[in-house]
Amino acid sequence: MNLHGQWVWILALAAGGTWLERVGPWFLMTRLGPRLDKYSRYSAVWVENFVPAIVVILWIRAIPLTHRFDMILWVQVLGASVLTMVVARMTNSLAFTVLSGMAAYWVLSFIR
Amino acid sequence: MPNKENKQKRFVSQGLQDGFPIFLGYLPPSMAFGMMAQQFHWAPWQILLTSAILYAGTSQFVLLSLTAAHSPGWSSVITIWLVNLRHVAYGPALTLAHSQKRRSLLEILSIGWGLTDEVFATVCQPVEHKSRDERIYLLAVAILAYGGWIGGTALGIGVGQSMLHEIPHASYALGFSLPALFLYILVSAVMHQKRWQWQRIKLLFAASILYLILKAAGVGMISILLSALIVSIQGVVSFSRITAGKRGEGVEL
Numbered sequence A: 001m002n003l004h005g006q007w008v009w010i011l012a013l014a015a016g017g018t019w020l021e022r023v024g025p026w027f028l029m030t031r032l033g034p035r036l037d038k039y040s041r042y043s044a045v046w047v048e049n050f051v052p053a054i055v056v057i058l059w060i061r062a063i064p065l066t067h068r069f070d071m072i073l074w075v076q077v078l079g080a081s082v083l084t085m086v087v088a089r090m091t092n093s094l095a096f097t098v099l100s101g102m103a104a105y106w107v108l109s110f111i112r
Numbered sequence B: 001m002p003n004k005e006n007k008q009k010r011f012v013s014q015g016l017q018d019g020f021p022i023f024l025g026y027l028p029p030s031m032a033f034g035m036m037a038q039q040f041h042w043a044p045w046q047i048l049l050t051s052a053i054l055y056a057g058t059s060q061f062v063l064l065s066l067t068a069a070h071s072p073g074w075s076s077v078i079t080i081w082l083v084n085l086r087h088v089a090y091g092p093a094l095t096l097a098h099s100q101k102r103r104s105l106l107e108i109l110s111i112g113w114g115l116t117d118e119v120f121a122t123v124c125q126p127v128e129h130k131s132r133d134e135r136i137y138l139l140a141v142a143i144l145a146y147g148g149w150i151g152g153t154a155l156g157i158g159v160g161q162s163m164l165h166e167i168p169h170a171s172y173a174l175g176f177s178l179p180a181l182f183l184y185i186l187v188s189a190v191m192h193q194k195r196w197q198w199q200r201i202k203l204l205f206a207a208s209i210l211y212l213i214l215k216a217a218g219v220g221m222i223s224i225l226l227s228a229l230i231v232s233i234q235g236v237v238s239f240s241r242i243t244a245g246k247r248g249e250g251v252e253l
Helices: A003-062 A071-091 A094-111 B002-039 B044-053 B057-068 B073-097 B105-112 B117-123 B135-166 B168-174 B177-190 B198-216 B222-248
Strands: none
Touching: A003 B044, A003 B057, A003 B073, A003 B105, A003 B177, A003 B198, A003 B222, A071 A094, A071 B177, A094 B002, A094 B168, A094 B177, B002 B044, B002 B057, B002 B117, B002 B135, B002 B168, B002 B177, B044 B057, B044 B135, B057 B073, B057 B177, B073 B117, B073 B222, B105 B135, B117 B135, B177 B198, B198 B222
């Protein structure tokens, strides 16, 4: 299978599963009702932990550290990250946070 | 009959009013997705198709990141399912919020595809309007939100290209867009009512360390999924121990 074909399969399976996750339990809930309620606390805790755990790993992978021993690059990434976190905490806006992070990363590139 | 038609119109108008903030809110991140995917050399049809059929903000960026890292196909699919697993709770919660309203399969299929975080948060608010559990109202909110996501993605593809051509610095700055997006999600996850959740920060630290160890051990891309699974299951075990301890002490949970 070529790369595009494989990509389409990945997307189709990911989207199909996501859609099932949205409609499946809803349909079950309308049929089974609150009998499943006793497990909901544990599944909620697991989901609450799993999503940030996977995101923190993806964040580590996404950090643009092209040269591991370039200390100036570390300072640039660290500075932009701290600023992004401060903006995220203060504004609670995804769009503004991402834009501020990008701007900080760009401005800090001038220290090189 | 005219009375029924008027009611329907009112539900649609209410849905459009409630969906408009989501429409606006979806434009910037979907534009960022359109622009970022181009940076990863995705074709416009791939970008639009992803937004159209996956339609799940975080996991679209995750897919982008995993594809760029040449992650194995099945691992990417499972990771996305697990990232979106929170959606599992939305339908049942809506059923409870709407007084156990029994919906038909067709109704659930038609509304369920659009049940994103923001749509869920909007339609699952405390019911002060009777309209919130009406199918036509839910559809209006979902369709408007979907329009915002697709429109923003298309705009990101169109405007993004010319912007990157005119301003080459934007291309450099985009290198930090994905880490910034993940940082935003992390800050939201570890903050609750303006307080740091130290338990969760410890969990994130454990996940990072475990991932780095597994990666150094040469486990490969599955180390992402494995580390997150181990740490999140450990989180549930701790939670059940704490709740069991409180029950033993006679604390009402």
